[in-house]
Amino acid sequence: MALLPTGRHQVHLAVALAIVVTLSMGLVRWQTRPDPARQVVATASCAGRPLDTPRQLRGMWIATVSNIDWPSRPGLDQEQVKSEYRGWLDLAQQRGHNAVFVQVRPSGDAFWESSYAPWSRWLTGRTDGLSPGWDPMEFLVSEAHARNLEFHAWFNPYKASQTGNPAELPASHPLRQHPEWAVTFPKGGKGSRLYYNPGIPEARKFVEDSMLEAVAKYDVDGVHFDDFFYPYPVKGQDFPDDAAFKQHGAGFATKADWRRDNVNKLVKEMNQRVKELKPWVKFGISPFGIWRNRTTDSLGSPTRGLQSYDAIYADTRLWVKEEWLDYIVPQLYWHIGFDIADYAKLLPWWSDVVKDTRVQLYIGQADYRVGQKGAWSDPAELDRQLALNSKYPVSGSIHFSARQVRADRLGAVSRYATAHYARPALVPVMGHMPPNPPDAPEVTEASRDGANGVTLAWRAGDGPRPAGYAVFKVDGETARLVATTRGTTWVDRTVGTPGAYSYCVAALDRLWNLGGSSEVDVAG
Template sequence: MASKFHHTRILWHRWGANTLFKLMKLPLIERSLKRFSPILVLISFVAVLLLNSLSPAMAQLPRQEIRGVWITNNDFNVLKERTKVQEAMTQLRQLHFNTIYPVVWNSGYVMYPSAVAQRTGIQPFVFRGSDGHDILADLITQAHSRGLLAIPWFEFGFMAPPTSELALDYPQWLTQKRDGSQTSISAAGEVVWLNPFHPEVQQFITDLVVETVTQYDVDGIQFDDHMSLPYEFGYDPYTIALYTQETNNSPPSNPQDQSWMRWRADKITAFMVQLNQAVKARKPNAIFSVSPNYYDFAYKFQLQDWLAWMRQNIVDELIVQIYRPDLQSFVNNISRTEIQEAQQMIPTGIGIMTGLRNRPVPMQQIKSQVRAAQARGLGVTFFYYETLWNSAPEPPSQRIAGFQNLFPVPAFRSAMGRGE
């Protein structure tokens, strides 16, 4: 993208210079132009400077602006009713949203009828609506009929509750810390971690992802900060043996040893490359979306080198989660250089918190953060649907008016290969 913009800018420079040259050759105005040529040269110089100064913003213009919302299992009261889904999608379209990210993988369970899950012995979680319909299929149909993209979201990644069927039935798939413990505390509570280096785990995740993109008319697939591994993990027997085989050394006792961190991060990157290839083989136009934390945190604490993923051209869309109540902290994080780099390559947005069940977020905070993102040419995605206006500190009418103010005009998106 940056190279295309650079080429366009050069053409504009040439056009300006050629036009000025041709004008100066016209006999009737030759003398006048000679008199004013210093001024014309100055105007041309200023125009070039302005064009150069606008490079980042103009480079972002052809990118399709992301205006999305995550739809979680907390939204099930809406999802299970066809009429409520219709109303929700209509409302989002009227407010000029353009993308939904419905959860399909949460707590060790899938949210749709899955042959892969059944083969594994995992019973589907909640996949039927009030009249027995396929919730995900209905949601995608309703979204598409209103011009919204539908990109299912593998929320839990390699994470699962310790009491889930997946964790209990496949203990060999779990990784552990150096002291042998297998759990950590996350926003979802106590969790275990599937071993991202184990081939059976990789195959299981790949099968679920491929099933989703082939079984449904999706526009893409998204992975967030849990498609990773906390740096303390990786001391399970399988990973120790693999590391020893490849390096002729045992894993360092310090989990933050740089070479040990790099080895694990690179392994996750290699898997993501394979996963991308598997998705594209089935649906070449599918948007491969990632929604991590800001890079420094993602790599140091979660071994998630998403900057490498992006530079290896396996990321089609980036949404960086910046959940900060303090505006200055929010602005500092959305101004990071890796986000600016992403903007030159792919559609880029910021994940903004609109509230949790026990932690409402005022509309003024949402507005100030969206405005800060928009000022930097960034899209936005909100966490999560019910807290947009149904579970909020202000009345629904006030919240809806707030979003109308933030998105006064439409920003249509198309799937890759259908308008990009």
């Protein structure tokens, strides 16, 4: 494997690659600052009625490691892999979602042709490094966008391989070339894994470059990490990084402080480098739900569980307070009333953490627990949790994982989807990221055809190309959001009685900012 150069040259190469790819794909033109010559007035009303525009991120994780969700097994042919993925996107749309979080670097591997990582065994077969002969990542992103779903590329930064034996790595694996970066640590059950050592600056830079490669090459909407930095503790084992600490730990009172600083640097640097490369790409992390317990730290939560600050060296509270993230998704995988970690107590704690910051709070919901004993045997548990979310500054939820959403155990998914996701919603705007509101589209057709309903068609206005459109329908004293789409046609099949109807079609930029809109009336 030919490794790309590192350092300043690598940054310039990645930026140049991003520009070339963007131009070649004909993507939305982007301005980091508004053009003073263009004054696009965002849609505020439709037919004189105020807009009812719900803003809520709704997503699910699509896990690839061990083929948890997708693909269903390694080595499937191209058409079956594509068909299965389209099925997950169908499910997302059916459940009212507007985002997917797809694991594209599960274990130091890649779902794209990478100069930094071998092809993933979970995609191509039982051995890392086999090429599928096509571009899965391009397909993943474009299919999500075709359905107006945000695509967040989910990475595990430091996992290097599911095997702990370097001899089992493919010849092209980076740790074959840099064995000094490798750390072997038990999985917690049988066997062990290989990790890139977070305490070696060159290894951290390499890991960052490997993820930024995907940002440069593909039109992703977000870069997403879960809770794996240093591995979770295993009784009687310590992460074997003494040599790295001796070489790089000067100035730190303890190894724990040094490890936290290593993770902090990764988070801070990734945020900076993503924004330098593509200012519109969001960066978010889904950490373990407990930072520290209040019995340990007065700033901690009223809990008695594992502390990510101490156990896996993830100072999640600091990341929010320093605004090194655009969003955070604590995994609140416990039920309301759980004495060790009560959902109803952690939710206000996290709400307080994001207070007075620009970081948006989403909640990681434990769909996988539905049907377990105790509180999770009640199909209303997740429904109650989402209802509780609405009482706090929560901007959305992500559900783990796709196969659990599809399984709909006890009817719990149908229950909360009906109660909370029945109507479409726009992804929340991030005010600190550069807007690029498009001009109003031009409606070219508005016709009624009996049982087929009302058909609307339009074309983009001048100025920046829209990333999508929002359709509003006048309903009493408000104009209600009824659809979002990346297409230029939409059919209202809910029209069942004679009468006149009023609609507005508004343009959206890729960060879901509303631009101009066009109003149209349809006679009964």
